[in-house]
Amino acid sequence: MQNTLGLYIHVPFCLQKCGYCDFYSMPGDGGRMDAYLKAVTAHLREAGEFCGKYTVDSVYIGGGTPTLLGARRVAAILKSCRRYFRFGGNVEVTVEANPGTVDQKLLKKLLKAGVNRLSLGVQSLDDDMLLALNRAHTAEQAMLAYDDARKAGFRNISVDLLYGLPETASGKQTLQHWERTLREVLSWHPEHISCYALKLEEGTPIYKKRGVIDFPDDSAQADQYLMADEMLTAAGFRHYEISNFAKPSRESRHNLKYWTLDPYMGFGPSAHSDFDGRRFSIVADLDAYIDGISSRGEIMADNEHVPILERAGEYLMLNLRTDYGVSSNEYTRLFRASFDTIEAELIRFEQHGLADRIGDRWRLTPKGFLVSNALLGRILRAPVERRPKHID
Numbered sequence: 444m445q446n447t448l449g450l451y452i453h454v455p456f457c458l459q460k461c462g463y464c465d466f467y468s469m470p471g472d473g474g475r476m477d478a479y480l481k482a483v484t485a486h487l488r489e490a491g492e493f494c495g496k497y498t499v500d501s502v503y504i505g506g507g508t509p510t511l512l513g514a515r516r517v518a519a520i521l522k523s524c525r526r527y528f529r530f531g532g533n534v535e536v537t538v539e540a541n542p543g544t545v546d547q548k549l550l551k552k553l554l555k556a557g558v559n560r561l562s563l564g565v566q567s568l569d570d571d572m573l574l575a576l577n578r579a580h581t582a583e584q585a586m587l588a589y590d591d592a593r594k595a596g597f598r599n600i601s602v603d604l605l606y607g608l609p610e611t612a613s614g615k616q617t618l619q620h621w622e623r624t625l626r627e628v629l630s631w632h633p634e635h636i637s638c639y640a641l642k643l644e645e646g647t648p649i650y651k652k653r654g655v656i657d658f659p660d661d662s663a664q665a666d667q668y669l670m671a672d673e674m675l676t677a678a679g680f681r682h683y684e685i686s687n688f689a690k691p692s693r694e695s696r697h698n699l700k701y702w703t704l705d706p707y708m709g710f711g712p713s714a715h716s717d718f719d720g721r722r723f724s725i726v727a728d729l730d731a732y733i734d735g736i737s738s739r740g741e742i743m744a745d746n747e748h749v750p751i752l753e754r755a756g757e758y759l760m761l762n763l764r765t766d767y768g769v770s771s772n773e774y775t776r777l778f779r780a781s782f783d784t785i786e787a788e789l790i791r792f793e794q795h796g797l798a799d800r801i802g803d804r805w806r807l808t809p810k811g812f813l814v815s816n817a818l819l820g821r822i823l824r825a826p827v828e829r830r831p832k833h834i835d
Contacts, residue, residue, distance in 0.1 A: 491527030
């Protein structure tokens with residue numbers, strides 16, 4: 444059986460900071476981008492020496508706004524990935540794109556460089572909403588970017604959308620407004636749609652507007668979420684993770700690694716990794732990253748071994764975010780622990796329509812996804828019995 448590996452490359456450059464974003468990013472010029480590229484290339488070369496037994500099956504270039512690098516730098520990153528790591532025969536290569544930074548010419552170059560999946564950050568099709576979020580594009584640019592991607596030859600496109608958006612001069616994101624957005628995006632026929640609730644992250648500009656502008660309450664957000672589930676599943680999408688919907692066989696291979704505890708390695712400032720039983724992250728500082736790579740100095744922000752009981756908790760917390768769910772036999776086999784107390788909680792959830800069981804697998808329902816944080820908290824507090832009566 445092959446040991447597969449995902450590669451994540453964090454590009455920290457943006458045209459402007461979105462009002463809700465707390466990811467590490469900054470404005471970038473050509474000189475800083477070239478210095479970043481040199482550091483990432485050297486980092487890939489160094490890490491590749493330790494990954495000989497792994498076969499890469501996914502590469503995800505995220506940010507930030509990776510398309511600001513231009514096709515030449517993206518191509519150079521992918522060339523280094525192929526040079527220093529062993530690639531499988533069908534690698535999913537995703538690049539995130541802001542609609543205001545792409546055109547058909549650039550997209551054709553990305554496709555030629557080996558990018559075969561595009562993640563388009565549309566977020567909203569209301570210009571007032573986009574302005575309130577400080578997005579660097581308009582609704583028209585989003586539609587044109589999607590059309591350009593199809594004309595360029597992309598056959599695997601994901602569209603990101605936000606709900607729970609604030610009131611603007613043109614009004615609120617009502618349920619009817621959200622329905623129109625979903626219907627419009629469905630008419631584009633993307634292979635994948637992500638629907639994220641707007642999170643008010645402390646320290647962001649939009650967080651500071653709490654109490655000044657109105658946001659949909661929890662009940663309104665729940666209605667929007669359930670509407671997305673109903674409309675997208677009716678259109679043939681599989682609701683395979685709390686916030687993600689995909690046409691058959693179009694699930695994000697790379698993101699699934701996070702939720703199923705498959706190994707991945709991150710490159711670039713602030714990137715995270717889960718590899719060889721350890722979790723580690725890189726310092727969220729571009730200059731420190733570049734200096735550390737060039738001088739073979741320290742670039743890690745943290746580096747820790749993951750104990751088996753903690754990994755067991757991660758298995759429950761992450762797999763229950765997906766429609767794959769958790770298996771009593773799998774849990775017992777992997778972690779040498781009884782599933783009984785966990786199953787008792789899941790049975791209680793089932794009685795309230797929040798979970799269901801297929802064979803020995805448990806998963807949350809769409810209503811369960813809505814309150815998943817509370818449900819997962821109860822499961823993780825369930826006592827762990829370290830000596831099961833038997834192991835299949």
